[in-house]
Amino acid sequence: MIEALYDVSPAWPVIIAGLIAAAVPNHHVRKGLALIAPVLAGFLWFNVPSGVHTGGIIELGGFTLETFRYDGLSRIWGLIFIIAAFINALYGLHSRDRVGDASGLIYAGAGLGAVFAGDLLSLFFFWELTAISSVFLIWGSKTNEAYKAGLRYLAIHVLSGVMLLAGAVIHSADTGSWAFDESLSVNTLGGFLIFLAFGIKCAFPFLHNWLQDAYPKATVTGAVVLSAFTTKLAVYALARGYAGTDMLIWIGAVMTAFPVFFAVVENDLRKVLSYSLNNQLGFMVVGIGVGTELAINGAAAHAFVHIIYKALLFMSMGAVLYRVGTVKASELGGLFKTMPATAIFCIIGAASISAFPLFSGFVAKAMTLAAVAHEGHYIVWFILLFASAGVLEHSGIKIPYFAFFAHDKGHRVREAPVNMLMAMGIAALMCVYLGWPDMFGIPGGYRALYNLTPFPEVANEYPMWTFDHVVGQMQLLLAALFAFAFLVRMKWYPDEKRSINLDFDWVYRRALDGTARWGHAMFGRLWASIGNVLAAARTRIGGRLFQAFSPMGAISRDIPSGMLAIWTSALLAIVLIIAYIAP
Amino acid sequence: MSDQSGKHDELVHPAARPFLWLDAKWLKSSMLWILLVLALGFAAIDLFHHRHEYVHVAETPGFYALWGFGSFVLAVMVGWFVIRGFLGREEDYWDGEGDQ
Numbered sequence: 017m018i019e020a021l022y023d024v025s026p027a028w029p030v031i032i033a034g035l036i037a038a039a040v041p042n043h044h045v046r047k048g049l050a051l052i053a054p055v056l057a058g059f060l061w062f063n064v065p066s067g068v069h070t071g072g073i074i075e076l077g078g079f080t081l082e083t084f085r086y087d088g089l090s091r092i093w094g095l096i097f098i099i100a101a102f103i104n105a106l107y108g109l110h111s112r113d114r115v116g117d118a119s120g121l122i123y124a125g126a127g128l129g130a131v132f133a134g135d136l137l138s139l140f141f142f143w144e145l146t147a148i149s150s151v152f153l154i155w156g157s158k159t160n161e162a163y164k165a166g167l168r169y170l171a172i173h174v175l176s177g178v179m180l181l182a183g184a185v186i187h188s189a190d191t192g193s194w195a196f197d198e199s200l201s202v203n204t205l206g207g208f209l210i211f212l213a214f215g216i217k218c219a220f221p222f223l224h225n226w227l228q229d230a231y232p233k234a235t236v237t238g239a240v241v242l243s244a245f246t247t248k249l250a251v252y253a254l255a256r257g258y259a260g261t262d263m264l265i266w267i268g269a270v271m272t273a274f275p276v277f278f279a280v281v282e283n284d285l286r287k288v289l290s291y292s293l294n295n296q297l298g299f300m301v302v303g304i305g306v307g308t309e310l311a312i313n314g315a316a317a318h319a320f321v322h323i324i325y326k327a328l329l330f331m332s333m334g335a336v337l338y339r340v341g342t343v344k345a346s347e348l349g350g351l352f353k354t355m356p357a358t359a360i361f362c363i364i365g366a367a368s369i370s371a372f373p374l375f376s377g378f379v380a381k382a383m384t385l386a387a388v389a390h391e392g393h394y395i396v397w398f399i400l401l402f403a404s405a406g407v408l409e410h411s412g413i414k415i416p417y418f419a420f421f422a423h424d425k426g427h428r429v430r431e432a433p434v435n436m437l438m439a440m441g442i443a444a445l446m447c448v449y450l451g452w453p454d455m456f457g458i459p460g461g462y463r464a465l466y467n468l469t470p471f472p473e474v475a476n477e478y479p480m481w482t483f484d485h486v487v488g489q490m491q492l493l494l495a496a497l498f499a500f501a502f503l504v505r506m507k508w509y510p511d512e513k514r515s516i517n518l519d520f521d522w523v524y525r526r527a528l529d530g531t532a533r534w535g536h537a538m539f540g541r542l543w544a545s546i547g548n549v550l551a552a553a554r555t556r557i558g559g560r561l562f563q564a565f566s567p568m569g570a571i572s573r574d575i576p577s578g579m580l581a582i583w584t585s586a587l588l589a590i591v592l593i594i595a596y597i598a599p
Numbered sequence: 600m601s602d603q604s605g606k607h608d609e610l611v612h613p614a615a616r617p618f619l620w621l622d623a624k625w626l627k628s629s630m631l632w633i634l635l636v637l638a639l640g641f642a643a644i645d646l647f648h649h650r651h652e653y654v655h656v657a658e659t660p661g662f663y664a665l666w667g668f669g670s671f672v673l674a675v676m677v678g679w680f681v682i683r684g685f686l687g688r689e690e691d692y693w694d695g696e697g698d699q
Contacts (some may be wrong), residue, residue, distance in 0.1 A: 161693075242680040280678025281687065350622065353608070356615040389653035397654055401663075405670035424622060428610035484650040491641045491663035498634040499671035504632050516693070518686040525693070 018063055023071030025084040026057035026094060027129035027142070030101060034121030034149070038114065046117040050105035053121060057098045057128065061091075068136060075598060079194070082134030088470035089316070093131045093252045093405070095468065096320045099123065099446075100244035100327060107253055107331055107439035108237035119152035120241045121407075127245035128467035135194045136184035136210075139253070142494040143180055143217075146246060147173030153238030154230050160232040168525075169230040173246075176216040183209030200257035202476040211258060218250035218301065219294050221270045225521035228278075232286040232343075236334040239286055243293060243330045244323050251300045251319050260307025268305055269399045271298030277405030279376060281510055285333050285415055289326070292369065292411040295403055296322050302400065303384040306391050310478060313469040314383030320465060321368065321376035321450055328365035328443040329415060332358050335432035335440070336419055345512035350424025358432045361440035368447040370412030371404060372493060373486045379462040382485060383478055405496040412493075413500050418512055446594075453481045653695055 033053035037046045064086045072084030086094070101124035108120065128147035133139040147170060154166035187206030188194050201207040219227045227247070231239050258264060275291035275298075282288045296318070303315030336351060337343045337359045352359040364375070371377035381404070389397045431437070449461035467476035479485075503509040564570050620626060636673070645660035652658050 096698055233622060277678045277682050280675055281683040351617045352618065352621065353611045356612050356618065386653065394654055398666075401666055402670040402673070405667045406674045408667075409674050414661075421621065428608065431612055484652070485649070487641060487644050487648070488652070488657070488663045491638070491645075491661070492667035494634060494638040494641055495664035495667035495673040498631070498638045498673075499668045501631040501634050503672065505673055509675060510683060514690045515683070515687050516690055517682050518688060518692075527659045 017065065021060060021063050022065070022069065023073070023084055024060055025072050025129060025132045026098060027083070027125045027132060028061070029053050029056040030125030030128060031122055031145075032125075032512060034118050034123075034125055037121055038118035041114065043112050046114065046389070047105070047109050049155060050108070050117055050121055051102065054098050054102035054105060054124070057101065057125075058095075061094055061098055072132075079137055080135070081138045083129065083138055084132050085134035086132065088276075089252070089256060089312075090131050092316050092320055092468045092470065093248070094128060096248075096323050097128050097131060097245065097531075100323050101128075101329060103324075103439050103442055104237065104241045104244065106442070107240055107334070107436055110433045111235070111237050111437035113156055113235070113310040115152050116156045116235060116237060119149045119156075120237070122149040123153070123241065123245060127249050130249050133196060136180070136187065136196045137194055139196050140177060140181050140184060143213075143249075144174065144177040146249065147177060150242060150246065153241055154234045156235040157233055157363070159233070165230045165233045169226050172216060172226045176213045179209045179216070180213035182307045183207065183211075183213060198257065198259065199373055202258065202261055202263065202309060207257075211254075211261075214250050214257070215267075216250075217246055218241060218254060219247055219271070219297060220267055220301075221274060222520050223277075224271075224294055228287055228519065229521055231290045231293075232284050240255055240327050240334055243289070243326050247293065247297055248319050248323055251304070251315065253305045254301065254313060255315055256262070259304050259312055261305055264301050264305025265396055266305075268298045268301030268303075269396045271295065271301055272403035273399055273406070275412065276403060278409035278519060279406075280416070281515075281517060282410075283345050283512055283514060283516075285345055285348070285419060286337070287331065288345075288410050288414060289329055292329075292407065293326055294596040296326065296369070298403065299381060299384050299400065299449045302388060302396060306384075306387050306393065308387050308391060309471040309474040310390070311387035313466075313471050313475045313478075314380065314385075314387055317380040317383060317465055317475070317516060318377075319467065321380045321447070324446050324450075325365045325368035325376060325442050327442055328354060328361060328447065329369065329411060331436065331440045331443065332362035332365060333415070335420070337437050338436070339429040339432065340427050344514065345418040346514050348419045348427070348547075349422040350420070350423060351427060351429070352420040353424070354427065354429050354588050355420070355431050357437050358440065359416065361437075361444045362416045362420065364444040364447050366412045366416045368451065370408040371489060373489060374448070374451050374453070374463075376447045376465070378489065379451050379465065379480055382480060382489075384474070386478065401492070403486045405492060408493055408496045409500065415495070504544050638668075 025573045027180065030053045033049040035048050040046050040049070068083070068541040069086040070082060072082065074081040074083060101121075104120060105122070108116070123146055125144045126149055129142035130139055130146065133142055151166045154162050154169055183206045185206070187200065187204065187210065190204060190206055191199065193199065200210055202211050208586070216223045231242050236240055254264065272295050279288045279291040279295070282291060300315040300318050300322070303311040303318065333343050335355065336348065340348065340349070340351070340356065366377040368377045371381045385397065385400055389401060432440070450465045452461035454460040454463070460481075462480060466472060469475045500509070562569065566572065642661040642664040650658055656662065
């Protein structure tokens with residue numbers, strides 16, 4: 017323990033490493049920084065004494081910024097962000113992309129900074145930093161589509177930051193406090209704005225399309241990095257500020273269900289994973305909405321394991337994209353023959369996300385489902401159960417089956433690079449370890465996960481590995497697997513074909529965009545018409561004036577002197593009469 | 600194109616060779632029955648063992664198996680007929696004016 021470092025947030029070494037990486041042209045130095053920075057962050061995380069710790073206070077412009085709040089909630093999120101940063105760095109070792117290296121580190125550091133932020137201003141700073149740094153991971157693909165998706169992503173996330181700041185200012189004016197804690201409420205204007213800001217980043221229904229729009233267009237490494245931080249930061253923020261907010265239960269339930277339908281017929285497998293990510297976030301949001309200690313534990317444990325298995329799935333699809341050049345399901349198949357290790361890692365990720373017993377998803381999701389049922393939210397419980405079968409469909413079956421098995425499309429590519437395999441291997445090991453039960457008196461790996469949760473006593477009292485639980489879960493999954501085989505045999509399973517499906521982003525990408533273009537065109541026409549009318553009026557008035565005052569005009573005409581004398585006399589008479597009458 | 604079975608394909612990874620049977624037709628055709636037996640087997644446990652659940656309807660024998668099967672079919676059908684049917688578009692849809 018080094019007491020002098022107690023107040024240093026693990027975010028700083030990662031952010032500083034990112035800033036240095038941006039300036040260093042040497043590839044090996046950058047990669048060294050990318051690997052060392054998370055190790056240093058991990059050291060700082062372990063260095064903090066257990067319990068609640070507040071530090072990293074910065075006085076700035078009359079504000080007190082709290083950059084390092086370490087407690088049960090930030091502890092688990094901080095650790096998984098550090099692990100993710102390390103695995104991502106390992107996965108991206110082959111890539112010679114200075115901007116990508118720097119932005120990946122700054123983004124991870126900003127995520128850590130936001131998790132450890134104790135006040136709303138610090139949170140805002142790191143919140144915006146995540147948005148600005150991460151967009152380069154999308155633009156790094158260097159395609160026109162990625163550039164436009166990145167712009168949309170940036171606009172939406174900056175909007176989220178602006179709403180967060182506006183909400184924070186209003187909240188502070190109302191309460192006199194900038195604290196980022198459970199004092200936030202959706203029943204106040206400030207609290208509601210902050211809630212919406214979190215909701216955008218958490219991909220709430222109708223606010224979600226930035227995720228499916230941007231992630232599939234990011235670089236091979238970029239998609240893996242993106243999958244870890246942004247949305248889970250939002251889940252953390254909701255858990256910190258809005259635990260027990262009832263509306264989150266239904267928002268989360270909808271989030272678990274609707275992406276399932278889109279993922280079924282999506283051809284781009286990284287987009288399938290993006291919908292799947294949305295679905296998984298739903299489970300966490302439900303847990304936060306329920307708000308009991310068991311439910312918060314469920315959300316935290318789910319976020320922890322989800323970051324690992326989702327990264328693993330994105331890594332496997334990234335490896336496929338790197339080698340084959342596409343992740344379109346319609347173009348893939350049979351890759352297990354040439355990428356067997358990637359296939360195995362992908363299957364482990366798929367088994368974990370599907371919550372097969374002995375894999376990490378099983379021990380995390382169970383707590384949320386139990387908490388939901390325990391609190392009497394039965395309809396939501398049924399929806400979550402439906403979504404569990406849906407997860408198996410899109411991430412458990414579709415991803416590995418169509419990429420590595422199904423119909424062999426004859427791609428004979430090389431296995432993924434060694435660094436990618438190492439990163440996937442570590443993630444896969446963690447997926448198995450964290451789902452491992454107690455055996456022969458030896459505590460299972462899931463105990464390590466449960467001990468990290470915000471309420472470890474509650475987690476460890478939860479009867480995870482019961483016969484009933486395992487049998488029920490196996491019934492659900494095997495019957496769903498049978499349904500897949502049955503539908504394929506009956507030819508009732510939709511073909512994978514090159515197509516896209518419209519989602520809510522149609523509203524702003526097409527309807528609002530079209531309306532804006534139409535409005536612009538109409539305004540142009542209106543302006544032209546007004547110009548024409550003014551020009552015509554100017555011409556007409558000018559003509560009249562010309563007719564009156566020009567040398568040939570009416571005023572300039574010669575008037576007979578007799579007529580002038582008569583008019584002068586008449587005017588004089590009128591003046592005399594007025595002068596006589598006037599008092 | 601390469602050899603579909605992979606047996607004579609030199610480009611197949613050595614580690615994958617022992618698992619080429621995963622691509623065999625007999626396995627694909629029998630997978631349906633293997634999964635049916637496994638699903639029914641786990642469902643049948645409920646006939647001999649009473650599960651204790653927070654939600655009482657879940658204690659019905661075979662509940663999770665029925666729910667899993669029904670949910671999967673529902674997800675696929677809604678995805679196919681509603682999402683693809685109404686919202687499916689050509690791959691170049693966004694290449695139009697609105698995405699420029």
